[in-house]
Amino acid sequence: MKRRLLFGSIMLAISTACAPPTLYQWGNYEGSLYQLMKDPTSFDKYGLALNDQIVKTEATGNIPPGIYAEYGYYLVASRKHSEAIVWFEKEKSKWPESTLLMDKMILTCRNPRSKDVEAKPAAEVKPTTQPAAGSVQ
Amino acid sequence: MKVNGYFISMFVVLFGLGIACRPPVDSTKDYTKFNAENPRSILIVPVINKSVDVTASDYFLATISKPVAERGYYVYPVNLVKRVLEDDGLADANLVHSANPKRLGALFGSDTILYITIDDWTAKYAVFSTSVHVAFKYSLKSGKTGEELWSAQESMVYTPQSSSTGNPIADLLSAAITAGVAKAAPNYIPLAQQANGNAVFRVNQGLPIGPYAIKSK
Numbered sequence: 001m002k003r004r005l006l007f008g009s010i011m012l013a014i015s016t017a018c019a020p021p022t023l024y025q026w027g028n029y030e031g032s033l034y035q036l037m038k039d040p041t042s043f044d045k046y047g048l049a050l051n052d053q054i055v056k057t058e059a060t061g062n063i064p065p066g067i068y069a070e071y072g073y074y075l076v077a078s079r080k081h082s083e084a085i086v087w088f089e090k091e092k093s094k095w096p097e098s099t100l101l102m103d104k105m106i107l108t109c110r111n112p113r114s115k116d117v118e119a120k121p122a123a124e125v126k127p128t129t130q131p132a133a134g135s136v137q
Numbered sequence: 138m139k140v141n142g143y144f145i146s147m148f149v150v151l152f153g154l155g156i157a158c159r160p161p162v163d164s165t166k167d168y169t170k171f172n173a174e175n176p177r178s179i180l181i182v183p184v185i186n187k188s189v190d191v192t193a194s195d196y197f198l199a200t201i202s203k204p205v206a207e208r209g210y211y212v213y214p215v216n217l218v219k220r221v222l223e224d225d226g227l228a229d230a231n232l233v234h235s236a237n238p239k240r241l242g243a244l245f246g247s248d249t250i251l252y253i254t255i256d257d258w259t260a261k262y263a264v265f266s267t268s269v270h271v272a273f274k275y276s277l278k279s280g281k282t283g284e285e286l287w288s289a290q291e292s293m294v295y296t297p298q299s300s301s302t303g304n305p306i307a308d309l310l311s312a313a314i315t316a317g318v319a320k321a322a323p324n325y326i327p328l329a330q331q332a333n334g335n336a337v338f339r340v341n342q343g344l345p346i347g348p349y350a351i352k353s354k
Contacts, residue, residue: 023207023350030199033216034326037195065206066214073217097178097211100246105217 024064027053047074065095072105081109165341171286174279176248177348178211180241183219183230188258193325194230197255197273200329204337205251209350213245221245242280249286252276257292258325268296271328275336277344287344291332 032049036042050071057063072087085106092102181201186194198215206212225244227233233241238250257272272292278285337343 023209026203030203030330034196034199036216037199064203065211066202069214069217073214073220095211097246098213101213
C-alpha cells in the first residue's frame, strides 16, 4: 500500500512538475503523428489535424517548431507544390535554424522536374487522397 | 561477541541498503563539449529498434519532438525528415546511424543530430498484472565535428495500479481486469513520453536549457 501511495505521489509530482508552463501549444500533434505511424494511409487525416492545429494555435498561442514544415510536406505529398512553398517560408521565417532544409524543400517545389522528387510523393499520395479518404469516411 | 557480530552485520546490511536506495550520485555530466558548440537545433533521425516489436520505432518518433523542443531547441519535423531520408536512400535507421553525422548536419543544416536506440519495448504478461517495459539510449552528436556532445539512458516499467478497494477478492478481480486490458493493447506511449521527458529534463544530467527556453524566461 505504502509503496503504491509513494509511487502514485511520485508520478503525480512528476506529471504536475512537467505539466504547467510549456513554451508551445502542441494541440494533439503527438496523437495525430502516432495515428499516422499506425496507419500510413491516413495521411489526409494527419494533414487536416495539422491545419486545425495551426489555425487554433495561431489565434491563441505559440506554434511549436516543425509544424508549418510538416504541413508543407503534407501539401507536397498532395502535389500542391505552390501552396506548400507558403508553409516552408513560414517555417523558415519563424525558425531561422530551418533555413537550409526549407530552402531545399522550396527548391524541389519550384522544380518538380527532377523525377525522384515528383514521383515519390505522387506514388505516396495516390492511395491516400480522394478514393481512400472517400471510402474511409 | 555473538551479539556484536549480529549488530555489525545488521549495520552493514542497513548501510548497504542506505547506499542502494539513495539516488545515483548526482554528479553533473560533463558539458564542456556541449557548451563549446552551444547548439540551437537538433535533428532527430529515425531510431534503431532492438526490441521485438517492429512498430516501436515509428511510434516512438511521435513522443520525442515535444520534450526536446520544450527544452528550447529547434527540432526538425520528424516525419518530414524521415521521408526525406527515405528519398535519399536512407530508409534503414541502421544506415542513418552509421552515416557520418557531419554529412547529416550538412544535408539538413542542423547543429546536432540525436540518435536514439530502443533497447526494450515489451509487455510482460503475468496472471494478475501486466507490466510494460521501455528502455532507450540517447546520443547527441555534433553536425560539425561528429563528436558526441551528450548521452543518456532511460528505462521505465509500468504496472497498472488499480486502486485498492479494501476487499481482497475485489482487488484480485480488478487486477485481473487491468491485466486483461493491458494485454489487449499495451499502451507504450505514455511511458515513452515519460522516459523522454526524464532524459531531456533531468537536473545535471539532461540537455542543457536551449536558446528558445532561455529567451522566454
